[in-house]
Amino acid sequence: MTSFDPQRLDSPSPQPGLDEARLFELLEQPELWPExxxxxxxxxxxxxxxxxxxxxxxxxxxxxxxxxxTRWTTSWSLAAAAILLVALVPTFTILQRTQxxxxxxxxxxxxxxxxxxxxxxxxxxxxxxxxxxxxxDFEQNPALCKKGEEDRRQEREMAMALLExxxxxxxxxxxxxxxxxxRASLHSWLSEVAFEENCLTVERARELRQWAAAHNLETESxxxxxxxxGEGA
Amino acid sequence: MSPAVALTADxxxxxxxxxxxxxxxxxxxAGKEEALAHLMARFERPLFxxxxxxxxxxxxxxxxxxxxxxxxxxxxxxxxEEGRPVAAWLFTLxxxxxxxxxxxxxxxxxxxxxxxxxxxxxxSPWESVDQSRRIQALKGALEGLTPRQRAxxxxxxxxxxxxxxxxxxxxxxEGTVKATLFQSLQKLRKTLGPQP
Numbered sequence: 001m002t003s004f005d006p007q008r009l010d011s012p013s014p015q016p017g018l019d020e021a022r023l024f025e026l027l028e029q030p031e032l033w034p035e036x037x038x039x040x041x042x043x044x045x046x047x048x049x050x051x052x053x054x055x056x057x058x059x060x061x062x063x064x065x066x067x068x069x070t071r072w073t074t075s076w077s078l079a080a081a082a083i084l085l086v087a088l089v090p091t092f093t094i095l096q097r098t099q100x101x102x103x104x105x106x107x108x109x110x111x112x113x114x115x116x117x118x119x120x121x122x123x124x125x126x127x128x129x130x131x132x133x134x135x136x137d138f139e140q141n142p143a144l145c146k147k148g149e150e151d152r153r154q155e156r157e158m159a160m161a162l163l164e165x166x167x168x169x170x171x172x173x174x175x176x177x178x179x180x181x182x183r184a185s186l187h188s189w190l191s192e193v194a195f196e197e198n199c200l201t202v203e204r205a206r207e208l209r210q211w212a213a214a215h216n217l218e219t220e221s222x223x224x225x226x227x228x229x230g231e232g233a
Numbered sequence: 234m235s236p237a238v239a240l241t242a243d244x245x246x247x248x249x250x251x252x253x254x255x256x257x258x259x260x261x262x263a264g265k266e267e268a269l270a271h272l273m274a275r276f277e278r279p280l281f282x283x284x285x286x287x288x289x290x291x292x293x294x295x296x297x298x299x300x301x302x303x304x305x306x307x308x309x310x311x312x313x314e315e316g317r318p319v320a321a322w323l324f325t326l327x328x329x330x331x332x333x334x335x336x337x338x339x340x341x342x343x344x345x346x347x348x349x350x351x352x353x354x355x356x357s358p359w360e361s362v363d364q365s366r367r368i369q370a371l372k373g374a375l376e377g378l379t380p381r382q383r384a385x386x387x388x389x390x391x392x393x394x395x396x397x398x399x400x401x402x403x404x405x406x407e408g409t410v411k412a413t414l415f416q417s418l419q420k421l422r423k424t425l426g427p428q429p
Contacts, residue, residue, distance in 0.1 A: 020412035027415075028286065030324035031332070037317045044320035046418045049425070051282040052367070053390040053418075059368045060375070060391050 121175050121228050124183075127165050128225035131186050134158050135218040138193075138209060145199035152193070152200050159193035166190060175228065182220045189217055254319035261310045269307050276320065280327050287331040298330045305330075374424040382417040385410055 026032055027047050033040050053060070134155060143151045166187045174180035189212055196204065212218065254275055260268035280302060284295045305326050313322055375383055384403070388394045389410075396414075400407045 020415040021408035022411075024411040024415040024418075028283070029328065030321060031328045033321060033325070037321075040321035041318040044318050044324060045422055046415070047283070047324060048279050048320065049418050049422055051279050051286075053371065053386070053421075054286070055278075055282050056368050056371060057390045057393065060371055060387075 117175070120172060123165075123172070124169060124175060124179055125225050125228045127162065127169055127183070128179075128186075128221045128228070130158070130165075131162055131190070132218055132221045132225065134162065134190075134193075135212055135221065138205075138212065147199070149199040149201050150205045151198065152196070152205065153198040156193055156196060156198055159190045163187065163190045163194050176224075179224050179228065182217075182224050185215050186217055186221060189215070258310065258313055258319045259315075261307070262313065266307065269303065272306065272319070272323075273303055276323050279320075280323060283324060283327055284331055287328065288334065294334060298327070298334060301330050302326045370425060371421075374421045377424045378417055378420060382413055382420065385413050386417050386421075389414055 023043070027043060027050055030043070030047070033043050137158075138152070138155055142155075145151045166183055169183060170180075170187075174183065189208070192208060192211070196208075200208075252271075254272060257268040257271040257275075261272070277299065280299050281295055284298050288294060288298070302323060306323065313319070375386065378386060381403075385399055388399045388402070389396070394402075396407050396410045399410045403410070
């Protein structure tokens with residue numbers, strides 16, 4: 001372990017440079033610092049300054065006079081080229097890296113947004129498609145119950161499932177304002193069907209069909225499904 | 234140029250009235266967990282910078298490890314020995330966390346030779362104002378170095394040249410460059426203010 005005496009650092013060392021070089025190496029290895037609290041305090045302060053200088057390095061370069069030339073080994077043109085390289089290459093690399101990271105983050109966010117939108121659209125498309133099927137089924141002549149009533153057990157179960165889906169879609173939000181309007185209309189109709197008995201009187205079944213027709217539910221639902229699929233306005 | 238206040242861990246400024254990290258550690262040991270927030274505010278940036286350099290290119294885990302350091306600080310604060318500088322203890326915790334992480338990953342990475350990575354902790358607009366003051370103070374302090382010291386400091390910290398290259402450029406031994414950098418840090422610290 002390096003012996004360390006902060007007081008000694010203020011006075012000339014018998015072997016100038018050697019101890020300080022080792023201490024500089026130790027700066028970023030606090031696990032190897034000597035046990036002496038005073039030495040640790042000194043090294044910690046210098047490490048903090050060392051890190052601060054590193055963090056602020058590029059900013060420090062702005063407005064500072066160039067470092068004095070210590071060795072005249074190159075021509076002016078080479079020196080100028082070197083200065084340009086030193087100044088431009090790191091700047092360009094940092095800019096490129098920053099732009100690349102920004103673009104990557106934007107792309108990732110955009111992809112996530114698109115994936116979320118696709119999932120949302122798929123749920124709405126499925127809702128409109130199944131609603132259309134249900135409305136078409138409701139137009140068909142069903143089997144009859146005992147008293148001559150229409151057996152709408154299957155349609156009722158389907159309506160209950162779609163009603164639940166409608167609640168969820170309303171909570172998630174609609175991809176289009178128009179889709180929300182049509183969902184609301186379908187929701188009312190689905191509620192009526194879901195809360196009926198399995199066997200409907202012929203009059204009540206007709207009433208429900210008339211309601212659907214009056215609101216153009218089948219056509220609208222089909223149109224919205226196509227629109228969300230991107231198959232036309 | 235000499236600022237009126239002391240330079241702190243992150244190259245920022247500490248008011249003379251502000252309690253020291255040792256005070257906050259004593260509070261933490263006494264069970265006042267809110268003291269941890271003061272220690273975090275004081276050491277978050279330097280620990281980020283330290284870990285970022287230790288884990289060259291693994292920026293993703295820096296924040297995770299910094300949190301681990303503060304968590305250990307909270308959990309093991311009773312093990313902290315009175316009289317020891319808090320900064321040294323936290324940097325040691327950070328160094329150990331980085332070593333454990335690298336060992337888990339099955340690789341050893343020595344401390345980087347130069348400052349080749351940007352500061353991962355982006356400053357807020359308010360921090361930027363403070364940062365501008367810090368930079369001015371550092372620039373002023375650099376003027377107080379000898380031409381040779383200044384040349385080495387600029388080459389190492391500003392132009393990010395490794396020690397080996399600086400030694401070649403200046404025609405001296407690597408040990409001389411390291412020693413001069415260390416002496417320059419001591420001189421800069423004296424110019425910037427008393428030890429926090």
